[in-house]
Amino acid sequence: MSAAPVTTQGSSSTAQGPGAESSNKRPRRNDDEGDQPNDENDLSYSDDGGYDSSDGELTLEESMKRQRKKAGLRMETSEGRRRDAMLADIANAHDTPKAASQISQAIYEYTRMLMGISRKSRMSNNDHDSTLPPPPSDDEMKAWVNRQEDREEVIRKAMERGMRKYLAKKPDNFKPNRTQIRTVEKDAADRARLTIKLKPVKFTSRLDHKSSCRYAHNWGTKCEGALALAGFPRCTFDWEAGYDSPWNSSVSAIIISQWVKCFDAKGARAFAIVGSDNTDLNRDEVLRRWFKNKKGDYRKQTRNEILIRTSQGRAKVEADKAYSKKVISRRRGKAKIHKARLSVVKELFGEQSAEYGMLNPREVHSEDELSSAAPSKVRLGWRSAELDTFISLVDQCVWGRETDAALRRSARHLIERGPYSTTPDVDLFPPKKYQRSLVSPTWISSMQGVALTHLELNTTNVVDIRRAIMKLTKELASTPSTSQ
Structure with a gap:
């Protein structure tokens, strides 16, 4: 009776030995399996509606959309920084006197x-x-x-x-x-x-x-x-x-x-x-x-x-200086002509007249050509024939109204800057919202529609250019009879 339990215990122990060993190894296999990816926790979808464990790439559309979002965010952030900096500069800026003060x-x-x-x-x-x-x-x-x-x-x-x-x-x-x-x-x-x-x-x-x-x-x-x-x-x-x-x-x-x-x-x-x-x-x-x-x-x-250490450099420096002097001289000459013409129009038509407003923009007045050796005027291709005639008559009045010989010579020298250049400057445009009838139809037909749209030319004839030309013609014609 006493051996049976022992035998049973021994046989039971012997029989359970492998089972116990396998039972001990089973948790280890489960631990090893726990290191592998779990299909239930995978975030990629499979073809049949589940998750796909295979690696993949974003489509071109998704990649471009992601890049556009990032670029838009960067642009918005940069624009915000620039706006804040601008506001800070304006708020903290000191009202310094102008350079001409x-x-x-x-x-x-x-x-x-x-x-x-x-x-x-x-x-x-x-x-x-x-x-x-x-x-x-x-x-x-x-x-x-x-x-x-x-x-x-x-x-x-x-x-x-x-x-x-x-x-x-x-x-x-x-x-x-x-x-x-x-x-x-x-x-x-x-x-x-x-x-x-x-x-x-x-x-x-x-x-x-x-x-x-x-x-x-x-x-x-x-x-x-x-x-x-x-x-x-x-x-x-x-x-x-x-x-x-x-x-x-x-x-x-x-x-x-x-x-x-x-x-x-x-x-x-x-x-x-x-x-x-x-x-x-x-x-x-x-x-x-x-x-x-x-x-x-x-x-x-x-x-x-x-640059002046070499002969070519010295020539370039001298050429740049000469060109700078020409630019300054042209700017001063244009300012003088602009002032002289406006003074004539103000005297004959009035400062509040439409004719004065027609000649007030600086873009209406031509400049001297820099590339030519002799003085020559740049022809503004956009100006109509009537506007050219009006400006020519105003120029005659500039020096024609002077009674002093020295002032008359000076005014004539200012106006008569030489002949017009044979090559008009096509890159010059009329002022924005300028009267359309004062612009050359040939020039308008040669321009692109986007440029004309941006100019916003005014179709209302504020200035009666023919009446203004007739008035100037009478003023110039009456001068000899008045002086006699």
Whole structure:
């Protein structure tokens, strides 16, 4: 009876051994299977409506749609940043006086005088130097920085000597308190500043005593003395750095402070400066604007200095200068013609007349051709024959109404700029919303529809061009009989 249970237990143990081993291995197989992807948790759909475990790619349409969404989001974000920056600039912007204001012109000319930059002249034989002074060299910058550091070192040593002398008069076990230390060091520093005065450095002046500057040159000399006392060897800006750099901010502060002294002493009375414009912030912003504009000019000047090292480069620089002079001359000539024609129309038709409004836009008036050697006028292909006739009659009135011989010759020279060029400029367009009947039909038929749509030409005949031509013809015809 006792063996049966043992045998049964042993046989049972023997019989369950493999089963137990397999039962122990089964969880391990389940653990290994748990590392494999589970079909029930796969996120890709199969063909029969379930999930597909195979790797795939986005279709071209899905990829393009995704790229468009990203590009749109980036554009929207960038546009938002630009809009916020623009609003911040507008909100924080200072209302600086215009460049043509008297305060701006006064500070500009004062700075040009100090830097030896001649005023722009319309004469071709202007031999004065109009180049910007070079920025400070590394040695000049280092000497200016070390000058301040050396002065601080001298004062610090004077304070140490003063403290040693003070302690030498006290017992060996004497320990000064904070108030005594501050008092002794301050007295020693004050004595050092009085005895060791700053000496001006050797200064290189660029003042041109032959220029037609509206400031007395002694004001420039005084400013140069202040710059030399501050350690600057010459008056210049660091054109490669920002306006708020240590060198530029110090130079600009001295220039403005010396200009204020000049203004207070009535040295700038030639400019008739408005008192409300002469503020600390306006003066600083005006000089900051001048510096930023000249920064670009200095880069161009540096490029030209590299070009003139070769013969071809020198020829290119001279050609660019000649072309720039032609452009400036053409712009001035067009402004004079525009003013002269409007004065005639104002006198004959009135300032509020439709004829005055017809000639008021600058696009109506032609310019001189730059490519030709001899003066010639650019023919505006868009102007109708009636408008050309009207302008020609106005030009005759410009010089015909003058009774002084010199003024008559000057007016005639202004109007008669030579013959019209044989090649009209097709890239010039009439003003927007201009009267359509004043535009050449041939020109309109040659233009694209999108250009005409953008011009929005007015179909209402505000100006009776034929009646205006008849009035000018009568004025010119009546002149001889009136003069007899």
